[in-house]
Amino acid sequence: MNINTSFDSGNIEVISSDNTHNIQLQVRTDSNSEFKQWFHFKFSGDVGKSYGFELTNAKDCSYVEGWQNYNVVASYDRQYWFRVDSEFTDEKTLKFSHTLEQDSIYFAYFExxxxxxxxxxxxxxxxxxxxxxxVIGQTVDGRDLDLLVIGDETKDKKIWVTARQHPGETMAEWCAEGLIDRLLDSDDALSRSLLDKAVFYVVPNMNVDGSYRGNLRSNAAGANLNREWQNPTVEKSPEVFYVRQLMQKTGVDAFLDLHGDEALPYVFVAGSEGVPSYSDKIKSLEEEFKAILMAVNPDFQDEYGYDKDEPGKANLTVANAWVAEEFNCLSFTLEMPFKDNANLPNKETGWSSERSFLLGQTLLNPLYQLVDKLRS
Incomplete structure (x- = not known):
C-alpha cells in the first residue's frame, strides 16, 4: 500500500494506517494560510481488496457544510472521474471506501x-x-499570469472573464475552457457574430501558484485573491494587481468571475445589487442574463444562491463588486457546485468537468443577446 502527493495539486497527509480498512488522513492547510479543504492523492494497493479512508480533520476544514451529501471523486486513468459514496460521520470525519479494480487510483475533492x-x-x-x-505579469512564485485576448481589441464592447481566483475551484477553469473553445470555433455562428461586436479578455487561471501547490483558496503568499480587489499589491496579490491594472486600461463592459461553491448544490450567480452605483439598467441586464441562461441551460437556476447585499453595502474587495462599481457594468460571480446539481443529479459523476465545460459554452448565449445593451 502506498499514498503519494508529489505531483501538481497533490494534498494529503497520512496519519496512520493498518493497510486495509482504517487509513487515517488529514487535509493539509493552504500555503501561508489557514484555509483547507482541497485534497488530491494517488493510492496504490492490491487489486480486489477493499480499503477504507478517513479524513480525520474534515470537521476543522474551512467549509464544514461542504461535506454534507458530498461524495469523493476518483479516477483510474485521470480522464474519467466518478463519485465514491462518502459519509460525513457525526459531523466530524469524512469516510469512504473503495475496492481496487486496478493497481492504483487517484482521489480528489473535485476533478x-x-x-x-x-x-x-x-x-x-x-x-x-x-x-x-x-503574459501580463508574474505570480508570487514567478509563474506567468496568462491572458487570452479573443477577437479584435478595437471593438467597442470589452468583456472580461476570470476563473479560479480560488485554486481548488477547478470547475471554474473547466468552465473557462468551454467558453474559450466556443469563442474560437469558426463554425459557430453565435460566437462569430458576438466577436463582430466585442472582444474578450480571458484569464483562465488567476491563481496558478495555489493550483500547483494544492491550495483551496489562497495564493503562494496566503492571500485570498477575491478579497484583494480594492488594494492589491505586487508583493501579496500580484495576480489581482496586474489584472486590475489592465482592466483600467481597456475598460470593462461586462464581467464574469467563475467560481465553485463547497456547500450549495446548485449553479447560480451573485450580482452587484449592493454597490453604490447599482441602477435599474444594471438590474434589468442581470435579470435578462439570468433568464436567457436558464432558457438555454437547465443546469442554471435562480432560486437558490447567496443572500443579496443591501443597497450600498457590497464588499468592494470582492472582484465582481469592485468591477461593477469601477466600471458601472454588468458584473457577476458565477458559482458551480462541488457536489452535484440537486435539480439535475447524476449519481455516477455528480457535477463534473463536462458539465462545467458545457456551461461555459452556453455563457455566450446571454452575452450575445445583451451585447448591444452593455455600457458603451
Missing amino acids: PYSYERHQNLIQASQLSGLCQHK
Missing part, C-alpha cells in the same frame, strides 16, 4: 485541472487567428 493542461490550453488557443496570448 483536477492540471497546470500542464492549463499550459496546453494557452498554447493551443494562441494558434487561432482570433486569439492572442499575453
